[in-house]
Amino acid sequence: MANIKSVAQKAGVNVSTVSRYVAGKLNVKKETREKIDAAIAELGYRPHATAKALKTSVTNCIGIVIPTIRNPLFADIVAGLTQRLEANKFTTMLYSTENHLSKEKEGIGTLLAGRVDGLVVVGSSGKTGSRDWLEEVKDIIPLVVVNRCWQNGDFNRVITDFTAGSRLAADYLVGKGYRRFAVITGYKDNEESQLKLYGFEQELWQRGIMLGQDMVAEGFFSYDKAYHAARKLLGYRPEAVFAASDLMAAAVLKATKDCGLVVPEDMAVIGYGDSQISQITTPALTTVAQHAVESGAAAANLLIEVMKEPGPAREVIMRTELVVRQST
Amino acid sequence: MANIKSVAQKAGVNVSTVSRYVAGKLNVKKETREKIDAAIAELGYRPHATAKALKTSVTNCIGIVIPTIRNPLFADIVAGLTQRLEANKFTTMLYSTENHLSKEKEGIGTLLAGRVDGLVVVGSSGKTGSRDWLEEVKDIIPLVVVNRCWQNGDFNRVITDFTAGSRLAADYLVGKGYRRFAVITGYKDNEESQLKLYGFEQELWQRGIMLGQDMVAEGFFSYDKAYHAARKLLGYRPEAVFAASDLMAAAVLKATKDCGLVVPEDMAVIGYGDSQISQITTPALTTVAQHAVESGAAAANLLIEVMKEPGPAREVIMRTELVVRQST
DNA sequence: TTGTAAGCGTTATCAT
DNA sequence: ATGATAACGCTTACAA
Numbered sequence: 001m002a003n004i005k006s007v008a009q010k011a012g013v014n015v016s017t018v019s020r021y022v023a024g025k026l027n028v029k030k031e032t033r034e035k036i037d038a039a040i041a042e043l044g045y046r047p048h049a050t051a052k053a054l055k056t057s058v059t060n061c062i063g064i065v066i067p068t069i070r071n072p073l074f075a076d077i078v079a080g081l082t083q084r085l086e087a088n089k090f091t092t093m094l095y096s097t098e099n100h101l102s103k104e105k106e107g108i109g110t111l112l113a114g115r116v117d118g119l120v121v122v123g124s125s126g127k128t129g130s131r132d133w134l135e136e137v138k139d140i141i142p143l144v145v146v147n148r149c150w151q152n153g154d155f156n157r158v159i160t161d162f163t164a165g166s167r168l169a170a171d172y173l174v175g176k177g178y179r180r181f182a183v184i185t186g187y188k189d190n191e192e193s194q195l196k197l198y199g200f201e202q203e204l205w206q207r208g209i210m211l212g213q214d215m216v217a218e219g220f221f222s223y224d225k226a227y228h229a230a231r232k233l234l235g236y237r238p239e240a241v242f243a244a245s246d247l248m249a250a251a252v253l254k255a256t257k258d259c260g261l262v263v264p265e266d267m268a269v270i271g272y273g274d275s276q277i278s279q280i281t282t283p284a285l286t287t288v289a290q291h292a293v294e295s296g297a298a299a300a301n302l303l304i305e306v307m308k309e310p311g312p313a314r315e316v317i318m319r320t321e322l323v324v325r326q327s328t
Numbered sequence: 329m330a331n332i333k334s335v336a337q338k339a340g341v342n343v344s345t346v347s348r349y350v351a352g353k354l355n356v357k358k359e360t361r362e363k364i365d366a367a368i369a370e371l372g373y374r375p376h377a378t379a380k381a382l383k384t385s386v387t388n389c390i391g392i393v394i395p396t397i398r399n400p401l402f403a404d405i406v407a408g409l410t411q412r413l414e415a416n417k418f419t420t421m422l423y424s425t426e427n428h429l430s431k432e433k434e435g436i437g438t439l440l441a442g443r444v445d446g447l448v449v450v451g452s453s454g455k456t457g458s459r460d461w462l463e464e465v466k467d468i469i470p471l472v473v474v475n476r477c478w479q480n481g482d483f484n485r486v487i488t489d490f491t492a493g494s495r496l497a498a499d500y501l502v503g504k505g506y507r508r509f510a511v512i513t514g515y516k517d518n519e520e521s522q523l524k525l526y527g528f529e530q531e532l533w534q535r536g537i538m539l540g541q542d543m544v545a546e547g548f549f550s551y552d553k554a555y556h557a558a559r560k561l562l563g564y565r566p567e568a569v570f571a572a573s574d575l576m577a578a579a580v581l582k583a584t585k586d587c588g589l590v591v592p593e594d595m596a597v598i599g600y601g602d603s604q605i606s607q608i609t610t611p612a613l614t615t616v617a618q619h620a621v622e623s624g625a626a627a628a629n630l631l632i633e634v635m636k637e638p639g640p641a642r643e644v645i646m647r648t649e650l651v652v653r654q655s656t
Numbered sequence: 657t658t659g660t661a662a663g664c665g666t667t668a669t670c671a672t
Numbered sequence: 673a674t675g676a677t678a679a680c681g682c683t684t685a686c687a688a
Contacts, residue, residue, distance in 0.1 A: 049441040051681035113377035379665035
């Protein structure tokens with residue numbers, strides 16, 4: 001590959017002149033410019049980003065760590081991130097932990113080795129959390145966490161107000177006259193799942209309604225697992241089921257149908273996410289919208305801001321909304 | 329940040345010794361090893377990947393260019409890619425063109441600047457194609473293209489046999505006794521869409537069945553657009569509708585229902601992809617499975633192979649299968 | 657306006 | 673088994 005030296009040689013000038021010209025500094029004679037342009041074109045020269053990064057300590061690259069790209073929610077967050085970052089001339093390095101929190105440390109480690117200017121870590125920590133580890137990281141490199149709410153150090157963060165979203169759902173259902181509820185959560189130990197459950201219970205409690213312990217089951221954010229959980233819960237004859245994701249709500253619809261019940265006449269179902277799934281089911285799902293793409297974009301903007309001028313930790317809260325369709 | 333020099337200093341040895349030890353070369357005395365280990369731990373030293381890349385010309389990083397991560401199909405391909413690449417100690421740089429083919433050149437350009445050891449370009453080229461551009465790229469860097477079938481230079485490629493998949497669908501439907509068909513394609517100019525349509529037509533033709541021109545409509549891989557297309561097509565009373573994606577097939581189901589027809593009794597619907605969507609709809613969709621995750625994994629393996637020993641272009645064909653559910 | 661030269665953090669060759 | 677040093681491709685004072 002052609003390098004700056006060969007360009008300089010061919011153009012008959014010094015490397016520093018080429019460097020300055022390529023960088024856009026304008027104190028270079030027209031005649032020289034033309035010679036350099038010609039040399040660049042002829043050699044197919046392309047500045048070597050790695051060398052530049054080594055010299056300047058700026059990589060123009062941001063690391064993103066996610067649990068899995070196959071969850072549409074995370075895909076949306078990544079989409080929001082890459083859009084904003086690419087628009088700001090950053091490239092992105094993606095590391096997927098495949099839902100193994102233990103791989104998070106490894107992933108961050110590889111990204112950290114002088115490869116990126118900043119880091120975005122997406123997704124819930126587990127029960128144990130990786131708090132101590134991230135605590136170190138944020139001293140090494142600008143860091144933004146997304147939807148990791150338990151992390152109570154002062155991190156720059158974008159969080160969705162999952163609790164408020166669940167309260168919207170509960171409020172709406174109670175207002176509709178339902179009194180006997182069941183909930184399908186994600187993972188018992190997962191913070192996002194817990195916050196969603198917590199908000200729902202809290203709102204019910206304020207309305208003087210109790211949610212029986214038998215009425216909560218884990219669905220593991222999986223269609224099949226949620227289906228089985230739903231079959232069990234339906235035995236207790238709830239009037240309405242709240243699922244922590246649209247995918248699991250879709251499973252509830254299926255279970256309901258297989259039990260010979262009709263939604264919404266015999267039972268109401270409400271999902272979470274307002275993903276494409278919620279439009280596709282029959283009946284279409286009432287759901288809590290959580291603006292995943294915008295969360296990603298907000299995280300990108302926050303990180304860029306933080307890299308420009310560091311300071312005390314900043315926080316962005318993403319609001320949720322209720323989207324009413326035909327399942328309630 | 330601590331560098332190799334500071335470690336060497338603290339350990340009281342030369343940088344080259346540290347370098348050798350860290351690289352795992354074993355000609356280093358136990359005593360020295362311990363001193364170095366202590367220094368590394370104390371300083372929190374982490375080898376600088378960028379500097380190493382500059383020196384060795386290997387980045388251990390692979391570039392991935394995709395149209396958009398929000399399409400579950402591409403997300404699956406990326407998942408397959410990152411799994412295999414991470415397992416082989418590669419990091420991945422992701423560039424998303426947001427469905428603008430024109431951005432592909434820009435994206436590849438940024439990745440090319442000494443940032444990556446190899447490149448995977450995913451997705452159809454448009455009518456015009458970016459063939460000439462990629463033709464240059466493959467001389468610069470190891471390249472694998474995925475599902476870009478029109479590209480007729482000798483590229484390393486992983487392609488899904490879309491045509492064969494469509495033929496499976498047509499064969500099955502004709503066997504079931506259907507004779508009057510409608511098709512919802514993606515984009516008219518998109519090769520994947522065209523191949524899917526082509527296979528379907530071809531199989532019908534061999535069975536002596538004609539597909540009227542009015543019976544084909546663009547759905548743009550969008551739920552809403554496909555819904556409108558379906559409403560129009562239903563006016564011509566097809567006995568079965570073949571959609572080029574599950575999402576669009578779901579839209580057909582909706583349109584059918586809104587027209588007061590029942591699937592599969594009044595009309596059959598068949599999708600493409602075997603994505604999660606196909607299990608969720610009511611009735612669940614019969615669909616052509618296309619193994620997206622495996623395509624990504626195959627592309628990763630192919631690229632690794634090509635980087636190890638270059639040679640004539642290799643090709644991997646991914647087969648398709650029919651998955652029969654309740655919509656036919 | 658252009659040239660000289662040091663240095664970013666590594667690795668690798670050659671001595672010792 | 674270890675040390676000295678050049679080099680990777682670039683940027684950036686500083687000098688001319």
